Amino acid sequence: MIAEAAKPLLYFTSEAELKQLIHKGVLINGGKTWFSINKKGEHHEMISVAECLDNSRLERVKPRYRLQGETKTSVSYLAYEIEDGMWACELFQFTSDSQFVDLEILFEGFDQYYESIFVQGIEFRPMEKVEHKDENQTISDSDAYCEEELPADYEDIMKWSTDIMQWTTKKEAYSIIRKGFLIDDGEKWFFLDKKGKKCHKLSAAYIRFKEAALLSSSGFSFKCEIESHLLSPQTTYATYLVYKYLPENQSRFEGPMKVRDNLVGVDYWYVYLVSPTTPVIRPKADQNTHNPVHRPKIKCIPQQRNDGWIEVQIWEFRTAATIEMVPIDFYVESGIHIPWAVRPALPYKKIPSFEGLVIQGFEVRPT
Structure with a gap:
């Protein structure tokens, strides 16, 4: 059936060759759909933008969307790079019941201060099972x-x-150092990872916070120097912000946060303090209306820690054979720019602020 619908025609001499061709992907539906099958036999489709969007509309859309017939809109901020320099963002999750479904997604405009994007097509991809690495495996x-x-x-x-x-x-x-202990008058916690690499956590006070307490400003900075004797040579390190937030203030942190390197000036990137979620189409009675976005390995997405705190990777660096002092000077603010003239018309909880955020410290450990 698929072989007959492929354009151009497929040439094969055995069922094994046909499976290999379809595994790589073929064009069907007059060249408007890219179809492939993964190792589990699950279907993967990319429908071209010409098939998805009205001919009267441009291929430039805003990342705010909703299903036809529904009133609640969703926003997809998180994009990840795929092949050929293209990017993808997750719009919906759903369970296929082998029935034909007429799916109509409406992309709605933001206000003028939001950027728009160009769309190549809509992709339907089976969700692969995520294997979580056990950080507490037996040593x-x-x-x-x-x-x-x-x-x-x-x-x-x-x-x-x-x-x-x-x-x-x-x-x-080894047991003592592996578990860790306080150093430098209690401002740092030193320990070893499972490979024997040096790790440490900097207290909120050390990174220029007064204490692990609630923040109330529209942005915050942390500045410190990592001493060479606390690091292992020729090792790639990641730095993590360790924090919590009050449940009633969660909506403040659901968008992307912009991290700027003050030592470089123009260099910045985005992280999340709350894991992005994806709306579920027609959830069953025992299902959530939203699920975590199916990209848990992206570094900018926060992870729950065993100690009850949350962490998100802020930065990554590699030490040389001869380690020198590593300076850190970052500023964090909301990644959603809202002009001051617009803010008075917004609900209080929609105004960018870090009110309700509790900072514990800053952890440095090998990747």
Whole structure:
């Protein structure tokens, strides 16, 4: 059936060759649909914009949308890069019941201060099962393993502790450093990751916050220097903001947040403090109306920690063979620009602000 509908015609000599062609993808429906099948036999379709949009409309649309017949609109801020320099953003999730569905999506305009985008087409992609990496996997407790993973300067590291550390074997020393301890008068928490790389957490006070307390401003900055002896050489590190927010203030943080590197000036990027969600089409009685966006591996999306806090990756850097002091100076603000002239007409909770955000600190660990 698919082979007969393909344009141009497919040439194959066996069923295996046909499956390989369809796995790579073929054009059907007069060249308006790109069709492929994944390893599980699930269908993957990309419908061209000419088939999706009215001929009377341009191919330039705004990222605010809703289903025909519904009044509630959704906004898709999060995009991820795919092949050929194109980008994709998730609009809806749904469960296929093998029936034909007439799906009409309306893209609505924002106010003039929002950018618009150009659309290539609408893609229907099966959701792959996400395998979460177990960060708490069992570590070998053999004497040989512990001795191998201990940093060469572990005895000096022990002296950094705010409290007096006692150990009789290298295995005990490794266990202590692996769990971590306070250093520098309690302003930093030092520990080792499962590969024996140096990690540490900077307190809110150390990164120029007065305390792990509620913020109320429209933006905040954090500035510090990471000392060379707290890092492992020739290692790629990620820096994470560790925080919480009051449930009643969650709506303030649902859009993207803009992070600017003050040391560079013009360099900035976007992160999320609340995981983006995707509306579910016709959810069943026991289903959520919104599910987490199906892109959990994107670095800018926050993750729940085992200690009850939330973290999001802010920055990434690599240390040299000879480590020098690493300066950090970032400013975080709302990624949604709203002119001051428009703000008086907006509901209070729609005005960009970090009210209700609780900052615990800043964690640095290898990727």
